[in-house]
Amino acid sequence: MSLLESITDNFSEERIIGRGGFADVYKGPVAVKKLKLQVSSEDMVPVLEEKFYQEICSLMMAKHKNVVRFLGYCADAQGKVYNIAGKNIVGEERQRFLCFEFLPGSLDKHISDASRGLEWRTRYQIIKGICEGLHHLHQQKIVHSDLKPANILLDHDMVPKIADFGLAKCFNEGQTSAITKNVFGSQGYMAPEFYRGVVTFRSDIYSLCIIIQEILTGTKEYLLVENESNEHLLVENESNLSLIKVWYY
Incomplete structure (x- = not known):
């Protein structure tokens, strides 16, 4: 102390x-x-x-x-x-x-109109690194549950590192989902089932899709879309909603 x-x-x-x-x-x-x-x-x-x-x-x-x-x-x-x-x-x-370890910045500082100058190779490497980090977590039976740009740190070489595991869940062997009464998360990145307290590996994939679109478009605009339960969810934008569904489902 x-x-x-x-x-x-x-x-x-x-x-x-x-x-x-x-x-x-x-x-x-x-x-x-x-x-x-x-x-x-x-x-x-x-x-x-x-x-x-x-x-x-x-x-x-x-x-x-x-x-x-x-x-x-x-x-x-x-x-x-x-x-x-x-x-x-x-x-x-x-x-x-x-x-x-101390890292100098986070991904959310690079998702804006001003950040569109990032080289495509750099964006690709960031996306690839996030995917590899998330894949490793899922292999270890860990669901992050709060994947968003602010929780992805960047080192001086723009290598991404997933951080903040306060909402993470460790699954047992063979377990694919969990139910929680304490629903915490970040609007715009939460999968539909997560609003009902259902935690799955797919929840992280949904968040990943949103992050990838933000890296590619440089925008953080959302709109309300109704899911099957008539709950209002925040997604990136209507033109890209079909892409999210393909990757997510």
């Missing part, structure tokens, strides 16, 4: 390089991901704890050139006095951290 405090200047705001609903990421010699365990709902605490250990499990299994390199973790708990309704109550303050 003291080491992580020293390399992040005691987790100063100036060191933050990424924010999410469940964690902040700090820059140091390595990237330090600090989970947000201080939540308003007590029901969310076990969910966040599960996410922490699920991410560790996934990262220890996922060693590949196109997956961010996991360096270690810290699970710290210390006694703390809380003043509640005028009474001092001794409780436990829990902090959870994950450490990764």
Whole structure:
């Protein structure tokens, strides 16, 4: 814990390089991901704890050139006095951290009209790297569940590395799907069945198709399309919807 405090200047705001609903990421010699365990709902605490250990499990299994390199973790708990309704109550303050190799950027910063100047060879290599990284995860029975440009980091040579395994699921041998009551994800990249809490390998393929189209077109425009359950889903654009269906189904 003291080491992580020293390399992040005691987790100063100036060191933050990424924010999410469940964690902040700090820059140091390595990237330090600090989970947000201080939540308003007590029901969310076990969910966040599960996410922490699920991410560790996934990262220890996922060693590949196109997956961010996991360096270690810290699970710290210390006694703390809380003043509640005028009474001092001794409780436990829990902090959870994950450490990764530091990478200078992410794919979402390169998907815009201004990024269309990327060489086609570079775009191809990025797509190829993402596919190879995802293929490796699926071979290890890992469903990422939150594949999107912001979760694909790029090194100085524009080599992509899949990151952020907080929503990942580790399947048993022969398992092809799972049901979850806690549906978290990013609109625009979530497969239709995922909205109903069904997690499958195909869910990642759906997200991959959206990412590939964004890399090729340089746009992030979405429109609402109804699925078979009359739920409104976000997809890239109507002209490319047929391509998604071919790849996905």
